[in-house]
Amino acid sequence: MSRLPQIDMHAHIEADIPASDLTNLGALVFAATRSLDEAEGALRRRDAWTVWGVGCHPGLVGAQKAFETDRFASLSTSTPYVSEVGLDGKSRVPMEMQRATFAAVLSVLQASPRITSIHSYAAIDDVLDCLDEWPIHGAVLHWWLGSPAQTRRAVDRDCFFSVNAAMLRQHNLVSRIPLDRVLPETDHPFGDRSGGDGRRPGRVGDVELALAQIHQLTPEKIRQTTWRNLGELIRNTRCGMLLPRQARVTLAAS
Template sequence: MPARFIKNMAMLDAHIHLSDPEYQADMETILASMKRLGIRACAVSMDNDSSRTTLELAAKSNLVLPFVGIHPEKFADNLDSMVHLIEANSDVISGIGEIGLDKTYTRTDGDFKRQKDVFTKLLGLAESLKKPVSVHSRKTLDEILEIIPSYCISGFLLHWFDGSKKQLSRAMDLGCFVSYGPVMVYSQDKQVLLSNTPRDKILVETDGPVRFSHCFGMKSAQISFIPSVIFCLSKILGQSYDDSVSMLEQNSTRYLEA
């Protein structure tokens, strides 16, 4: 079982950027809220600096499950330093993330090649260390689905899944988990995707501090949004809230025990 896995905590925010400066002033309140609500968090990182911050937060609370890595936006960050950071802290790191591909952040073919090199290097490290991954796949889902079979990673999360039904089917064939967040509360497209997802592959997330509209009033996502996401999920899947919490707890256990 990976380090920092917490039993008897029913809910999991599978993807949130707790190291983001927007949360810094309220961190003690956030950690207290997590304890009161019984919510763990896969705290993902963007680069070397935020990864170190994530590890510091994890040292303060065992509800924070530290994921470290280089986000595709930060593809120019020092890869060697990241590899060293992961290897030096492999006993306390819960997973590798946020990693992935996103052509939005590249200008040239060389940029995308560098982005892909970073992604595949960190996937290889996750495989060798037997760590789950949290993967960013905006507008690159087909490329990522082609890469996945090259690695043996049982805890492979396509966070904020935004693909087609066909891509979802392919992701399920490859054994991936997918996560849905606050946008699912008001997006019919996301609700349709959720209803077509095998129940043993579903996780929930906030992706904070992303801001959400409609009932969330463009507020930065907080971990306390998770019960609302689960409530919506319950209605879509036609099951009780408690059954949904139990289902998600089992799914998060399997994801984290990659």
């Protein structure tokens, strides 16, 4: 396998995990948070290979009620990654509240773009409508379940997509995502339950192998491609200096 580390574009990790445990994962892991309180604690860390996000999960009533636009904007100045945000059609949170939060997040990101991992479960068209109204650079549609038409619509809006092991059961879904828009994820501990590579953040080898088979490439080539895709996201958002130094060095050499 390539010397490039694996990329995990979306994982959930406890913010008090020892730094050595994260380094030992051997991957560049983008760690989503689900509330501004969680993000504030996580963003105090300085990890060599983990990028901590600022998020407000659409499925959490408490996080949505506590959301403050100014606080979100302030926290996002110290990270290149916003996650997890978006809409959830099955959430107990009223959709009106979810939309207000998501609109506020997108408005901030229009002025200060970030790589943004977006939740769209049972609300795909609503999410795409919001991205039409408040277009941003750096949108990554996490655990994508869209139809062919919805996928084309998202591609036309310059969205990227993150793919996890749970999605691999839907071969047609994964195969219609353009390779130059794909990044692997685990969504640990949720999206990697069916993974054959062990349940740990950063273990995306099964996703890389599946993508290699779909596109008739080697896993090494897939990993190189995902690093190029990450580079494109960084160029689009112009937030590369907020990445950990080791990630910047690797990205420049990839």
